[in-house]
Amino acid sequence: MSDKQPLPTGPQLTAADPVFREHPHEYLDRLRAEDPVHRDDKLGRLFLTRFEDVRAVVSNRALSVDPRKAPPESYLRRILAANEPIEAFEPSMLSLDDPDHKRIRGLVSQAFNQRAVDAFRRRILAVAKQLLDALSGRNAFDVIAEYAAPLPTIVIAQMLGVDAGDFARFKHWSDARSQIFNTARTPEQSAELAAARQGLDDYFVHAVEERRHRRGTDIVSALVSAEESGDRLTQREIVVTCNLLLVAGNLTTTDLIGNGVLALLSYPDQLVKLRAHPELISHAVEEMLRYDPPVAQTSRVALDPLEIGGTEVKLGEVMTVSLLAAGHDPARHSEPHRFDIERPDTSHFAFGGGAHFCLGAPLARAEAQIAIPLLFERFPSLRLDPQHPIKHKGAPVFNGLTALWVRSA
Numbered sequence: 065m066s067d068k069q070p071l072p073t074g075p076q077l078t079a080a081d082p083v084f085r086e087h088p089h090e091y092l093d094r095l096r097a098e099d100p101v102h103r104d105d106k107l108g109r110l111f112l113t114r115f116e117d118v119r120a121v122v123s124n125r126a127l128s129v130d131p132r133k134a135p136p137e138s139y140l141r142r143i144l145a146a147n148e149p150i151e152a153f154e155p156s157m158l159s160l161d162d163p164d165h166k167r168i169r170g171l172v173s174q175a176f177n178q179r180a181v182d183a184f185r186r187r188i189l190a191v192a193k194q195l196l197d198a199l200s201g202r203n204a205f206d207v208i209a210e211y212a213a214p215l216p217t218i219v220i221a222q223m224l225g226v227d228a229g230d231f232a233r234f235k236h237w238s239d240a241r242s243q244i245f246n247t248a249r250t251p252e253q254s255a256e257l258a259a260a261r262q263g264l265d266d267y268f269v270h271a272v273e274e275r276r277h278r279r280g281t282d283i284v285s286a287l288v289s290a291e292e293s294g295d296r297l298t299q300r301e302i303v304v305t306c307n308l309l310l311v312a313g314n315l316t317t318t319d320l321i322g323n324g325v326l327a328l329l330s331y332p333d334q335l336v337k338l339r340a341h342p343e344l345i346s347h348a349v350e351e352m353l354r355y356d357p358p359v360a361q362t363s364r365v366a367l368d369p370l371e372i373g374g375t376e377v378k379l380g381e382v383m384t385v386s387l388l389a390a391g392h393d394p395a396r397h398s399e400p401h402r403f404d405i406e407r408p409d410t411s412h413f414a415f416g417g418g419a420h421f422c423l424g425a426p427l428a429r430a431e432a433q434i435a436i437p438l439l440f441e442r443f444p445s446l447r448l449d450p451q452h453p454i455k456h457k458g459a460p461v462f463n464g465l466t467a468l469w470v471r472s473a
């Protein structure tokens with residue numbers, strides 16, 4: 065009889081599983097080697113782990129991102145049902161296919177682009193400095209709670225033109241809104257989520273109306289003004305987009321900063337190298353995205369039968385691609401589990417690819433490139449606090465830390 069362990073499948077491939085949550089590569093490496101296009105019947109999906117297969121899926125514009133087009137028993141529909149009745153689902157561009165996706169993304173890109181981010185770099189630096197000033201003199205703190213989490217919320221609030229007086233309410237709603245990804249919510253958390261959703265919705269409806277009369281230099285004003293061939297975004301489209309910018313950008317950027325700081329503290333030789341060569345920071349951030357990506361996976365629905373990596377995919381099947389596994393494929397990256405800020409090839413799919421490539425990538429990159437070096441500059445002797453073991457969040461899609469305690473003296 066074979067003493068081989070059965071391959072991990074179903075709930076084992078979710079953050080509910082302690083091995084998958086804390087040591088995902090134990091499972092991902094096995095799947096990639098033994099069953100790279102794994103039919104996960106328990107959760108109603110195919111689970112893909114090879115670099116080239118993940119590329120083929122995310123770059124294929126004929127596949128759908130719309131969970132409403134997936135069969136009711138599939139993984140995508142179950143995630144959707146955990147949040148809201150299907151009739152109430154108001155998709156953002158992230159869950160829309162063409163032609164709606166192309167139209168909305170085109171208009172939003174006019175407002176939210178590299179230029180808007182470049183103009184904001186000085187403000188990002190100012191926010192980072194302010195947060196670090198508040199930590200001065202402390203010899204132990206949680207990098208997530210006191211730095212990596214507030215930074216992107218403050219930055220996006222400023223970009224959206226939220227008044228300083230509204231900021232506390234805004235921050236409370238956006239924190240509560242992140243519960244959307246916790247499918248094991250308590251009734252209290254669900255109630256808080258619903259209230260936050262309503263609060264943000266009302267807030268943005270009001271902001272859109274106000275900007276129609278008084279344009280500013282913020283993103284909401286730019287979304288109100290965006291126009292292409294006589295086409296404009298409706299009020300609902302702007303409100304849904306503002307919510308997306310908030311939800312898609314905050315947790316992910318927090319996790320990029322948190323995972324990146326953890327990687328540098330876990331590989332002191334890499335930190336020494338980065339200190340000696342600060343110009344390596346852009347490349348180092350790409351390596352952080354490859355090594356420990358904040359979005360671990362995404363999914364697509366097959367609207368026609370197709371073949372991926374030698375496996376037939378049936379009409380209506382959901383493909384979940386592991387962006388984490390793709391970046392650690394030995395067929396693409398040598399010694400993939402080593403963090404190396406000078407690795408010549410850092411190719412990754414941390415921001416997806418193809419038509420839905422992350423619209424916030426320039427902002428996320430800028431925030432990490434500014435925030436991470438500044439933290440180590442202010443706290444030159446930063447090290448992990450051994451009293452607080454590292455714990456992962458355990459969200460189904462998001463790959464980050466619950467806390468990152470450090471000591472500086």
Ligand code: HEM
Pocket residue numbers: 122129157158159169220308309310312313314316317320357358359362363413414415416417419420421422423424425427428
């Ligand atoms: C490190 C931080 C971030 C990561 C890892 C990340 C990751 C991703 C990924 C993987 C996708 C594509 C999902 C798919 O194809 O199914 C995506 C899409 C998107 N992201 Fe990000 N994101 C980050 C930060 C941000 C920020 C800061 C914003 C904006 C404030 C943002 C806004 C968006 C939007 C609007 C989309 C949808 C694009 C579309 O559907 O065309 N993201 N992101």
